Amino acid sequence: MKGALLINLGSPDSPTPKDVKPYLDEFLMDKYVIDVPYLLRALLVRGIILRKRPEESAHAYAKIWWKEGSPLIVLSERMHKKVQPLSNVPVALAMRYGSMTIEKGLQELSDQGVTEVLLFPLYPQYAMASTLTILVLAEEIRKKKFPHMKFSDVPAFFNKPDYIKNVADSIKKHLRDFDYDQLVFSYHGIPERHVRKTDKTKSHKKFVTNEMCCEVGTPEAEFCYRTHCYETTRLVVEQLGIPKDKYCVTFQSRLAGDKWLEPYTDVEIDNMPKRGIKKIAVVTPAFVTDCLETLEEIAMRAKEDFEANGGEEFLAIPCLNDDDEWCETVSNWINDWAK
Incomplete structure (x- = not known):
């Protein structure tokens, strides 16, 4: 059975x-x-x-x-x-x-x-x-x-069509009445060495910020968390028709003392008001269920910091939960x- x-x-x-x-x-x-x-x-x-x-x-x-x-x-x-x-x-x-x-x-x-x-x-x-x-x-x-x-x-x-559609539909629903300057895709951070350790091809030598490190479908991409995050984002924004200058990818929840995946969510969000980005929405596609990292770190702490730095409107998009x-x-x- x-x-x-x-x-x-x-x-x-x-x-x-x-x-x-x-x-x-x-x-x-x-x-x-x-x-x-x-x-x-x-x-x-x-x-x-x-x-x-x-x-x-x-x-x-x-x-x-x-x-x-x-x-x-x-x-x-x-x-x-x-x-x-x-x-x-x-x-x-x-x-x-x-x-x-x-x-x-x-x-x-x-x-x-x-x-x-x-x-x-x-x-x-x-x-x-x-x-x-x-x-x-x-x-x-x-x-x-x-x-x-x-x-x-x-x-x-990360790239299954049903999952991508679920995420895209959720974003679309929550952005229906929100005029945003930037949509932030915030993924849980991991140390860079974790990506290298799971790569059986040993091809991960250097990470370039805001660029995918592997080609989806290749052996090195099979267990590459970073590539999975960027591909999820690419497929979702493609389905929603979001222009390149209206979204970004960041990584949250790092620990001190290690080199973690960049750019960091808190640093990026804190600096956005200085660049004229005053209205943001944040989605967290590494989580299918809202938790401490989404409810406290993003919906509370990141929102407070964003507004303290001159931000005007902040929307935390819920996870898929029991949709x-x-x-x-x-x-x-x-x-x-x-x-």
Whole structure:
């Protein structure tokens, strides 16, 4: 029997330092997130970051927390509830980090008699800190707990026509009554070395700002997060007919001490008013579900900074979340696989 497991990032159980600390520990101690030797990672995370970050992050989570709980969890559950009735096989929901574990999700499917599972990482663009870590952990759990199961997975869907249409339709709907100077495509940032590490061809030597580093369809582009981001943008603006001078690509959420993908979202947005760009809309296509990075970092913090620097109007475009068309797309992909 076949079944599917939708897998998102995860969330602490509450916006308190007590719950945020173990969540951050699990997240940051992941060797695919901070990819340095274990002892150095432990020193950095447990010796430095976790001394202050839990309280800071808890404050940020508290700003976006809903009565029902974490927005990412609530929205993911709403999506799951819409996808299941449209799917021809059992569908479960899990998170890479936190209490809604992948093991629990697989157990839920196993209890329904599922032996063949479609792993569905809810990340459009491939990255070792998102897609890869999900697939690796799921396989480790399968070997230990569910050896009778067989896995398939949904590849990065950054350029799939249905996904592109969903993003384009969402942007079009939210921009209908907003006269913008610039549409910012803000993707989650990753260290440049992550792109090089996932490139089996070892062809990534230098990145040129605002230019795609690989040709889509080539071996070097298969796991290139940066190329995936630029291609998603190209396809969306092509469908919407947005001129080149009306949009840009940026990367957010970097950590200090490393060279991360550029240009940086906060730097670009802060400088826009000085260049006469006073009305902007920001879309975050690396996320299919609104979360801390979209609701607090973009919709709150980036908006405040933009206005403080002379910006006049700021629109944060929501993620696809539980949009009916997006849920239909997800269920269609599951059904196509299950045939």
